[in-house]
Amino acid sequence: MKNWSKVPLCVLPTPIHRLDRISEQLGSDTWIKRDDLTGFALGGNKGRKLEYLMAEAMAQNATAIVSCGASQSNFIRQLGAAAQMCGMHCAVATMESPYESLDRKVSGAFSRGGNRDLDELCGVDRREFADGTWADLKAHAEQLQFELERNGEKVFRIPLGGSSPSAVHAFVEAGREIQKQVDFAFDWIITASSSGSTHIGLAHAFRDSQTQVLGISADPEPEIVDDLIDLSQSYADEVGTHSLSREEIKFSLDFVGAGYGIPSSAGQAATRILMKSEGIALDPIYSAKAFSALLSLVSTNQLEGRILFWHTGGIPALFAKPG
Numbered sequence: 545m546k547n548w549s550k551v552p553l554c555v556l557p558t559p560i561h562r563l564d565r566i567s568e569q570l571g572s573d574t575w576i577k578r579d580d581l582t583g584f585a586l587g588g589n590k591g592r593k594l595e596y597l598m599a600e601a602m603a604q605n606a607t608a609i610v611s612c613g614a615s616q617s618n619f620i621r622q623l624g625a626a627a628q629m630c631g632m633h634c635a636v637a638t639m640e641s642p643y644e645s646l647d648r649k650v651s652g653a654f655s656r657g658g659n660r661d662l663d664e665l666c667g668v669d670r671r672e673f674a675d676g677t678w679a680d681l682k683a684h685a686e687q688l689q690f691e692l693e694r695n696g697e698k699v700f701r702i703p704l705g706g707s708s709p710s711a712v713h714a715f716v717e718a719g720r721e722i723q724k725q726v727d728f729a730f731d732w733i734i735t736a737s738s739s740g741s742t743h744i745g746l747a748h749a750f751r752d753s754q755t756q757v758l759g760i761s762a763d764p765e766p767e768i769v770d771d772l773i774d775l776s777q778s779y780a781d782e783v784g785t786h787s788l789s790r791e792e793i794k795f796s797l798d799f800v801g802a803g804y805g806i807p808s809s810a811g812q813a814a815t816r817i818l819m820k821s822e823g824i825a826l827d828p829i830y831s832a833k834a835f836s837a838l839l840s841l842v843s844t845n846q847l848e849g850r851i852l853f854w855h856t857g858g859i860p861a862l863f864a865k866p867g
């Protein structure tokens with residue numbers, strides 16, 4: 545069994561509480577897990593992953609971290625701060641709006657302001673590239689790694705969104721955290737999903753239980769399910785368990801709207817509803833779309849029982865503007 549070590553970064557456990565007004569409006573029993581309040585570098589789900597990723601980087605005596613992401617990446621913001629705290633240089637390749645293939649290219653991403661402005665504060669060495677595919681973006685990160693290595697750095701490379709077995713482990717632990725906070729089981733957990741480790745970690749934590757974990761995709765590509773299966777497999781290989789099957793990975797592409805990085809009108813409406821009912825903000829790219837899914841699926845009786853909305857944060861992107 546792998547021995548996971550971690551660098552403490554987050555304020556844990558994050559609160560969990562019932563959404564009384566939302567529950568009343570929907571005629572449901574709806575709760576929220578406040579990973580928007582992880583506290584590290586403005587909060588969000590990525591802090592949990594970074595606790596384990598930074599410990600791995602330190603164990604390898606890394607002097608620099610290299611990663612990549614879209615220009616509004618919440619991961620990059622938090623990664624920059626974590627690297628600074630661990631005394632490492634953090635260099636990332638970014639694009640305004642990466643896409644899967646040219647026929648799926650979309651325009652209108654909110655690429656200015658928000659996280660992009662905070663990256664400098666968090667010590668990120670951003671290298672901006674013209675829009676291309678996600679594969680192009682990863683290739684730029686690889687070149688960046690070679691550049692740093694030529695300059696004598698020992699580089700620890702982190703995949704998009706931090707999604708690796710350690711990041712999955714972070715969310716297996718997060719799932720266990722709620723088992724200590726409440727003495728009942730949820731029927732459903734709804735979370736935003738993109739690079740996948742939040743969703744897959746929670747799905748591993750609750751497999752073989754009454755709780756079903758539903759990932760609401762922020763990306764339009766159906767092929768992403770294959771990446772989720774691969775991620776589950778790589779985690780399972782590390783811990784000596786079996787991976788999640790395609791049927792065990794519950795995933796919806798129905799709430800993406802126009803595309804990755806573009807706010808949806810249902811998400812914007814959901815943001816107003818949650819803010820006015822409970823005083824809780826959502827981000828336009830991930831959590832707003834996931835909460836719009838919750839509202840839609842509960843009101844059409846597709847989600848029943850006790851429901852937990854896993855708030856993944858991302859609030860700085862609320863202040864992003866069209867590019």
Ligand SMILES: Cc1ncc(COP(=O)(O)O)c(C=O)c1O
Binds near residue numbers: 705738740742
């Ligand atoms: C605010 C927010 N929510 C959800 C996600 C999705 O998490 P994951 O990449 O683990 O699927 C991300 C990251 O991309 C995010 O920044």
